Amino acid sequence: MSVELPNDPAREDVLAARPALWLNPGLKDNGIADPALPVRAAQVDEAEHNWQALAPLLQRCFPELAAARGRIQSQLIEAKALREALGYQDADYGRVFVKADGDLPVAGSIKARGGVYEVFMHARKMAEKRGILTPGGDITVLAGEQARALFAQHTIAVGSTGNLGLSVGIAARALGFRAVVHMSADAKQWKVDRLTRLGVEVVRHQADYTTAVEHARVDAEADPSIYFVDDERSQMLFFGYSAAASELAAQLAAAGVQVDAEHPLFIYLPCGIGGAPGGVAYGLKAIFGDAAHTFFVEPVQSPCALVHMMSGAEELVSVYDVGLNNRTEADGMAVARMSAFVAEVMKPLLAGVFTVADDDLFRWLWMAETTQAIRLEPSATAGFAGPQFIVRSPRGLAYQQARGLSGKLANATHVVWTTGGAFVPEEQFQQFLQRGAALVAGD
Numbered sequence: 001m002s003v004e005l006p007n008d009p010a011r012e013d014v015l016a017a018r019p020a021l022w023l024n025p026g027l028k029d030n031g032i033a034d035p036a037l038p039v040r041a042a043q044v045d046e047a048e049h050n051w052q053a054l055a056p057l058l059q060r061c062f063p064e065l066a067a068a069r070g071r072i073q074s075q076l077i078e079a080k081a082l083r084e085a086l087g088y089q090d091a092d093y094g095r096v097f098v099k100a101d102g103d104l105p106v107a108g109s110i111k112a113r114g115g116v117y118e119v120f121m122h123a124r125k126m127a128e129k130r131g132i133l134t135p136g137g138d139i140t141v142l143a144g145e146q147a148r149a150l151f152a153q154h155t156i157a158v159g160s161t162g163n164l165g166l167s168v169g170i171a172a173r174a175l176g177f178r179a180v181v182h183m184s185a186d187a188k189q190w191k192v193d194r195l196t197r198l199g200v201e202v203v204r205h206q207a208d209y210t211t212a213v214e215h216a217r218v219d220a221e222a223d224p225s226i227y228f229v230d231d232e233r234s235q236m237l238f239f240g241y242s243a244a245a246s247e248l249a250a251q252l253a254a255a256g257v258q259v260d261a262e263h264p265l266f267i268y269l270p271c272g273i274g275g276a277p278g279g280v281a282y283g284l285k286a287i288f289g290d291a292a293h294t295f296f297v298e299p300v301q302s303p304c305a306l307v308h309m310m311s312g313a314e315e316l317v318s319v320y321d322v323g324l325n326n327r328t329e330a331d332g333m334a335v336a337r338m339s340a341f342v343a344e345v346m347k348p349l350l351a352g353v354f355t356v357a358d359d360d361l362f363r364w365l366w367m368a369e370t371t372q373a374i375r376l377e378p379s380a381t382a383g384f385a386g387p388q389f390i391v392r393s394p395r396g397l398a399y400q401q402a403r404g405l406s407g408k409l410a411n412a413t414h415v416v417w418t419t420g421g422a423f424v425p426e427e428q429f430q431q432f433l434q435r436g437a438a439l440v441a442g443d
């Protein structure tokens with residue numbers, strides 16, 4: 001299929017794989033209340049309650065969660081030395097923060113918020129159905145022998161470029177399920193090795209992410225003992241991620257950040273298929289409404305959300321359809337075709353999407369580590385382009401004007417959502433750092 005993108009100021013740069021900011025013409029005032037949306041804001045609260053209910057079990061399964069009493073949370077870090085390195089020291093950049101999901105316990109990436117949630121919710125449901133857990137009863141029985149014996153007869157499967165597989169595999173094995181992870185060709189070897197050590201069966205495909213997911217789905221359909229975590233359609237994943245919004249809201253309040261029409265909040269979320277950034281963005285819109293300006297960020301060769309949403313087409317448009325190749329070092333975002341579900345939900349809510357070049361990911365990785373010891377993988381750094389795009393670029397100025405934000409940027413807060421990194425092996429991380437250092441030295 002070959003698709004012609006509509007006339008748009010960003011089109012030429014997108015097609016030439018140059019960094020660009022696209023503004024979503026579908027963004028609506030109070031879009032969160034759009035009756036056409038297939039989900040409701042109340043589902044974010046439900047997810048928050050479910051996470052609370054799961055906490056004692058999570059703490060039992062993962063001793064590293066003891067201090068946080070079973071909650072999987074990350075820090076909000078103000079970028080100080082880092083903002084200087086990035087060139088964001090001027091007053092019109094407002095305050096700049098990093099939401100450090102790269103350090104999330106259990107899975108070492110933002111996928112801890114989605115994959116762990118879906119696996120544990122699935123286990124809870126199964127245990128209730130079999131009478132092992134009574135509704136409202138002691139959730140920690142799921143770590144007991146009877147539950148483990150039940151789970152051992154069932155398989156959880158997923159397709160992944162790496163991190164979702166890690167998260168689902170770790171969660172499934174912690175409860176005693178069998179786990180099968182279908183990995184795309186982009187998946188880094190260390191992620192495969194780590195899963196194999198946990199007893200997860202890893203199936204490697206010489207193909208892209210969409211194909212890996214398809215294989216996992218077909219296998220699961222043929223066997224009722226397999227539960228498939230469907231990254232292209234799962235509302236469970238989406239709402240697991242969405243609970244991050246209330247965590248961030250509390251952290252912003254604690255940092256003295258005001259969010260309203262005069263004090264806009266900009267959030268930059270790395271996007272693969274769209275589930276993680278979509279869920280977080282949805283949760284933030286549910287809390288802050290129009291004062292939250294949510295942007296996705298994608299590699300220049302893999303802007304699947306950008307091209308599909310820009311196309312305005314009903315049928316999903318992939319990056320291949322517009323002549324891009326989906327090649328990137330940012331394995332967490334190496335996705336050619338976004339989730340149709342997320343595209344529908346984001347249509348009235350997303351402010352826009354910008355793209356970044358791979359070399360910049362390594363520059364930012366080096367800056368984050370050397371200034372504030374924030375350890376990231378390449379995908380996780382993409383949001384650092386956000387403040388520059390919004391505050392200084394022509395399309396950013398157009399957005400400010402369209403949303404009545406001109407002159408208010410000094411009061412703004414920017415949150416760069418960093419999405420993975422804690423589990424990167426030291427040797428691999430040193431290679432990333434060296435590449436970044438060489439690029440910065442050559443500038």
Ligand SMILES: *Cc1c(COP(=O)(O)O)cnc(C)c1O
Nearest residue numbers: 163272273274275276332419420
């Ligand atoms: C998965 C992932 C993303 C993107 O999440 P999607 O749900 O695929 O959009 C971004 N960064 C990292 C590090 C990831 O692992």
